[in-house]
Amino acid sequence: MENGNRELEINSSGPIIRIQDVTKTYSADKSTLHALKNVSLDINKGDIYGIIGMSGAGKSTLVRCLNFLETPTSGTVTVGGKDLSKLSEKELRKTRMNIAMIFQHFNLLMQRNVIDNICFPLTIAGMGKKEARKRAEELLQIVGLEDKAKVYPSQLSGGQKQRVAIARALANNPEILLCDEATSALDPQTTKSILALLKDINAKYGITIIIITHEMSVVQEICSHVAILDNGSLAESGRVIDIFSSPKTKEARKLVLDDGEKIAIMKSRHCIRIVFTENSSFEPVIGNMILEYKSPVNILYADTRNINGTARGEMILQLPEKEETAQKMIEYLKERKLAVEEVEGYVD
Structure with missing residues (x-):
């Protein structure tokens, strides 16, 4: 699989994603919820970066700010050197083509078979039907489901559904893959196989992967770096091995x-x-x-x-x-x- 979409011209010596002082607040019924509070992170090209915290820590809000599905209240998100807040809607849509996402509950189209699910983002992007099908077949081989092309999602196991979701996410050759609790609905053995697949994709194609999770075991299994969120704030960040060996904060210690x-x-x-x-x-x-x-x-x-x-x-x-x-x-x-x-x- 070649990474053909070059919208993100990344300087390999600098971060592919830079989050600077990002705050996100929500207002309702005369009260204000601070989902994120002055979070700053650098994520380098090719990293498998974990973002971990308990429920309500702000993980999912942060990941949605990375592709501007949520607009930060303040602060900046820079992807490939581009400040997302300064892009037009058209430019933002183009940049999002390079930031794919997979979810806890797969989000497959139940009325379409596996190969049509994978073809869907390709046809939306304007690719011809024959070319899209060829690309989808290549992706099915990458995720080990070449014999499931005609099967419908209801006939698949949870792990197989997530493999289809990964294939679909890779369809447009993204530079970045966001995984929002992507293994939370899976049993431990299936989780290990999905993490092994993600690690293989990262190694072979250089795709930067960001794992949102509440499980330290997932971070330890696959991630090179980790950021620990607590109540919307960044508690600690660094290399996984360093934080495992010597956690500095109470939040990190509780997770380790x-x-x-x-x-x-x-x-x-x-x-x-x-x-x-x-x-x-x-x-x-x-x-x-x-x-x-x-x-x-x-x-x-x-x-x-x-x-x-x-x-x-x-x-x-x-x-x-x-x-x-x-x-x-x-x-x-x-x-x-x-x-x-x-x-x-x-x-x-």
Whole structure:
């Protein structure tokens, strides 16, 4: 699949999307709702960028501001160097051709079969019927549904419907793909297959993908970068591996440490969270530390996660009550290049 639509002439060294101080407010019944509050983000070409937060955090509002389906109350959204607020309606429609979108509930045309669903945006764009059909057949191969061309959406599984929606979104060779809770209606195994497909599309065609989700597991599985929204504000942003290893804000910590059991034990004194990389997992660090300081530690939690294709282990340890011994153990772990952070006070 070639990326034939060149409306966005992107400088590869700069962001493909720049969001600057974006605020969105809604007024109703003499009250004002602040859906977004001074959000600023840079998203580079080729990123798989996650935007995460709980319900009501402002995620869907932000994604709709990215293509100006919602106009920000203040601030600017620049796509491919173009300030969307300064475009005419005709120019905006043209730019939107390069910003495709897929949704939680697929939004397929139920009265049309699979290939006609994919052809629909192509015919609207003025492509001839024969050429549109050929393009749709290519897209069905990309998403692994070449044998479903004549099938109707009601005959498909949820995962197959989302694959059709992805094929349709790719029809006009977009530079950017917005995914608004695209896996929320799917079971875990189907979610993994859809995320693998999106990752493959990103790698093969260089399409920038923005994932809107409330699930940290989705971000960890596929995203290179993440922005965490809380109550309309940007709480934290950066590389996924950095935020997983050392979340700086309470909102980030709650998402990284999203297990209720972990949250409960963090009120103990001298609890630390350590993160192992592949390189650090071969040495029996904890055992050696116990032998070194002749003092036991309590392992409260241990797990391994897949962070964008790389295994990362984590543990939560309760260190000895003696302050001097606890601090020496923390230094010991840091000297061995482990990410170490104290976890007291993560939750109210």
